[in-house]
Amino acid sequence: MDTLTYRPRIVRRGLTYSFINIPPSSTTASKPYILFLHGFPSGSADWRHQITHFSGKGYGVFVPDLLGYGASSKPSDTAWYKGKDMAADLMEILDAEGIRGKLLGVGHDWGSFLLSRMANYYPDRFLKYVFLDVGYSAPGAGLSLQVLHFIDGMVKEKLGYSVFGYFLFFNEEDAGKLMDEHPDSTLSLFHSRDEELGKKYLGAQGGFRTWLSQAKTAEWPNYLTEKERAALLMHFSIENGGFGPATNWYRVQTQGLNEDDEKEIPKENYTLTHPTLLFTCQNFITKAADMAGQMRPLAPDFTVKETQAGHWIMLELPDEVNQELEGFFEK
Incomplete structure (x- = not known):
């Protein structure tokens, strides 16, 4: 990643996006671009193993730092983070970069949400879709605070644990400040493979605040080197904007700011009309949601790859992910 060049581009909304754009190699110009979309708390660098592998195979690779991350703009107003608008931002940049061919879309975590909206609004711009751990998000599946509390209660009654404590915490006024004061606590917990720790301090309501207030830390996983952790x-x-801006991806959902836009999406665009691959992981949050079961009715050409990885599968199992992606892209 140290040798890769980021470029900025300002979109019509006045926002700056920073991204990596590696064109297809001249000897394999027929290979398409792969669009990699990251989630929280992360950035474009989380795709480093895929960038190296697929650019080396001759694919074009386009990897942005999404809104609220890295050198991209970090507006504090939640309204800037609407799915329709962010999807349009990326399409505008792709067009300006001369990337007008059909894409292979890959999303992880909130990147899966954005890939979902790009698939709804621009289905003709894609060849295939890949979702890592977090699956396709159909329009109209609102996550208001009331809905979150309702789902959390159902999950706890059925499975014995909560899953949305951290999501609710991000709607509290001092959430960003607390995380900025305890970055090691924040990031080590999100990367922890200790499921019981996750249930107690990420899933349970009030757990994440307790974790941060007590400055607890989890054991970092061995897939991150000391340099990568740093x-x-x-x-x-804080010098780079902290955690607060990126939590707007959560608040835009709880505030219902996508609902009016999503009502305008044609019903026929709810279905993923291109081949779709889902990687499932051993993540207590997504396991409770049964991502594969939710997606099957909306993805006629659907493949599921079950793994033993945690949430950060592209970092934990890079070779396996790259092999599966390559096979899916080329069949």
């Missing part, structure tokens, strides 16, 4: 901490440092 880079991730710097990525979310």
Whole structure:
């Protein structure tokens, strides 16, 4: 990643996006671009193993730092983070970069949500879709605070634990400040493979506030080197904007700001009309949601790859992910 060049581009909304754009190699110009979309708390660097692999195979690779991250703009107003608008931002940049061919779309976490909206609004711009851990998000599946509390109660009654404590915490006024004060606590917990720790301090309501207030830390996973951990901490440092802006991806949902836009999406665009692959992971939050079961009715050409990885599968199992992606892209 140290040798890759980021470029900025300002979109019509006046926002700046920073991104990596590696064109297809001249000897394999027929290979398409792959669009990689990251989630929270992360950034474009989380795709480093895929960038190296697929650019080396001759694919074009386009990897942005999404709104609220890295050198991209970090507006504080939640309304800037609407799915329709962010999807349009990326399409505008792709067009300006001369990337007008059909894309292979890959999303993880909130990147899966944005890929979902790009698929709804611009289905003709894609060849295939891939979702890692977090699956396709159909329009109209609102996550207001009331809905979150209702779902959380149902999950706790059925499975014995909560899953949305952290999501609710991000709607509290001092959430960003607390995370900025305890970046190691924040990032080590999100990367922890200790499921019981996650249930107690991420899933349970009030758990994440307790975790941060007590400055607890979890054991970092071995898929991150010391240098990579330091880079991730710097990525979310106060000097670089902290965690607060990125939590708007959560608040735009709880405030219902996507609902009017999503009502305008044609019903026929709810279905994913291109081949779709889902990687399932051993993540207590997504396991409770049964991502594959939710997606099947909306993805006629659907493949599921079950794995033993945690949430950060592209970092934990890069070779397996790259092999599966390559096979899916080329069949």
